[in-house]
Amino acid sequence: MKIKFFDANAYIGTQMLGVYKSAATAAELLEKMDEVEIEKALVYHMAQFDYSPEEGNKMLVETMAGNKRLFGCWTLLPPQTEEVIADNFFAQMKKNRIFALNLFPVHHRFLLNGVVFGEFFKELIKRKIPLVLSMREGGATWEMLYSLLKEFPNLTCILTDLSIWGVDRYTFPLLEKYEKVYLESGVLSLHEGSFEMTVKKFGAKRLVFGTGFPEKYQEASMLHLLHSNISETDKQKIAAGNMEKLLSEVKL
Amino acid sequence: MRNMSQLAKDIFKYGRVKDCPVYDMHGHMGSHYGIHFPTKSAEKTVKSMQAANVQKLIFSHHGSLMMRDGNSLSLKEARKFPGLLKVYCTINPNFPEVTEKDLAAFDEARDVYVGIKLLAAYHKKPITDDGYKKAWEFANKRKLFALVHTWGDNNMNGPEQIDEVARKYPGCKIFMGHSCHGEWDKAVLLANKYKNVYLELTAVPDERGPMEKFIEKAGSKKILFGTDMPWFSYHNYIGAVLGAVRKEEDLRNIFYLNAKKLLGEIGQL
Ligand SMILES: [Zn+2]
Numbered sequence: 001m002k003i004k005f006f007d008a009n010a011y012i013g014t015q016m017l018g019v020y021k022s023a024a025t026a027a028e029l030l031e032k033m034d035e036v037e038i039e040k041a042l043v044y045h046m047a048q049f050d051y052s053p054e055e056g057n058k059m060l061v062e063t064m065a066g067n068k069r070l071f072g073c074w075t076l077l078p079p080q081t082e083e084v085i086a087d088n089f090f091a092q093m094k095k096n097r098i099f100a101l102n103l104f105p106v107h108h109r110f111l112l113n114g115v116v117f118g119e120f121f122k123e124l125i126k127r128k129i130p131l132v133l134s135m136r137e138g139g140a141t142w143e144m145l146y147s148l149l150k151e152f153p154n155l156t157c158i159l160t161d162l163s164i165w166g167v168d169r170y171t172f173p174l175l176e177k178y179e180k181v182y183l184e185s186g187v188l189s190l191h192e193g194s195f196e197m198t199v200k201k202f203g204a205k206r207l208v209f210g211t212g213f214p215e216k217y218q219e220a221s222m223l224h225l226l227h228s229n230i231s232e233t234d235k236q237k238i239a240a241g242n243m244e245k246l247l248s249e250v251k252l
Numbered sequence: 253m254r255n256m257s258q259l260a261k262d263i264f265k266y267g268r269v270k271d272c273p274v275y276d277m278h279g280h281m282g283s284h285y286g287i288h289f290p291t292k293s294a295e296k297t298v299k300s301m302q303a304a305n306v307q308k309l310i311f312s313h314h315g316s317l318m319m320r321d322g323n324s325l326s327l328k329e330a331r332k333f334p335g336l337l338k339v340y341c342t343i344n345p346n347f348p349e350v351t352e353k354d355l356a357a358f359d360e361a362r363d364v365y366v367g368i369k370l371l372a373a374y375h376k377k378p379i380t381d382d383g384y385k386k387a388w389e390f391a392n393k394r395k396l397f398a399l400v401h402t403w404g405d406n407n408m409n410g411p412e413q414i415d416e417v418a419r420k421y422p423g424c425k426i427f428m429g430h431s432c433h434g435e436w437d438k439a440v441l442l443a444n445k446y447k448n449v450y451l452e453l454t455a456v457p458d459e460r461g462p463m464e465k466f467i468e469k470a471g472s473k474k475i476l477f478g479t480d481m482p483w484f485s486y487h488n489y490i491g492a493v494l495g496a497v498r499k500e501e502d503l504r505n506i507f508y509l510n511a512k513k514l515l516g517e518i519g520q521l
Contacts, residue, residue, distance in 0.1 A: 034254070223491030
């Protein structure tokens, strides 16, 4: 069986400190995806993190140019400042092929809780829009994540950029308690045996394939998934099926 | 998979290729204070090795690194699979009496011992400290391997300290574990300057760029494959190397040829 890949974690653009051979445009990213045979990707623009969510979100739409293989992910800021979340927000998402939202509360200096996002997160739950939480420096902390899920247990959360040091002691309790928490496989596949144990304990439906490109090698998480000690059906679910299902349920 | 050698394509297809074994020159074993490791025992480790055709793992048990007098844990695990597993004798400079005992017993364990392991940044004494002197002299005289945890911007085991020990102990085959992580250019300079100094890949493949630099500036003959097993998984790391290194000859040097040559030189092949 030929495994089809949907990358849940890639970005366009480079960091202000530079990243080795990153993709400056959506076209360059697609070229890199073709090279390793990745069919689709959920993408954001690094300017959303490093420079300005407001401007970066626009840059993402511009470079994606409606390409059907790419699914956009905008970056949120608190609704009250009206920098990102304004009237017709969901209609704008639909128009611009934005299927998921991410946020970086530490780097962008706000709190991740109901005081800030209460009504908005209720809307995300209703519309089944996934919230992507990067655990990279500047993203969410584990404490933030734990208290967020206590307040919004039905929020669909995809945790990406898991730490180089194994994170099972953090992730297993979340996977046990909240059924809408998903892990992106990129850095997870780096940890010997953790990926397989996660599948065994919580099922393949809780993982989505991701690469972490351009910081990480696409080939690393791909080779790992292809030869991991799980069934072929589970491999296909993780490689693309779960992500496609999640995005197909989004109501915009 | 465009732009890949036939060998790389075969590894992608089959997960392991018979005529391209992998030698892992940097591993550990057992449980750990900060991380849950599903693969803790020698038995499980060997299973993971076989899935990726890893034919040799040289390791130091977490118990030898994180507590006093733990080298016997490494020996016990390695002797379950003596053909596959070899051991670095951990030297902790905070316990000179243990070092003395371990070095005195080293020859009795030559069935599995291949060298010494230094983790200076954790043990808080630079690798040039007197607490390591006996071990360096011992390894130098016997032309053993010395796997040194190295990191950039660090005065315990950074490039400057490697420069000093490489000069002082030319008999040792010094493996820069993590290749002076972050100070990649300095690591390359050291690998080029000293015949006895090698770049080791653990914690290098999780970032694009440095491996390409190593190939270009130091050449694949100075690069050793390592994973920190059970920290990092074989197929993820092998995949990353395939993403960075295009030529089959370079892949073979990194995966096994360099390691086999070095093991041959110390009569441990
Ligand atoms: Zn190590």
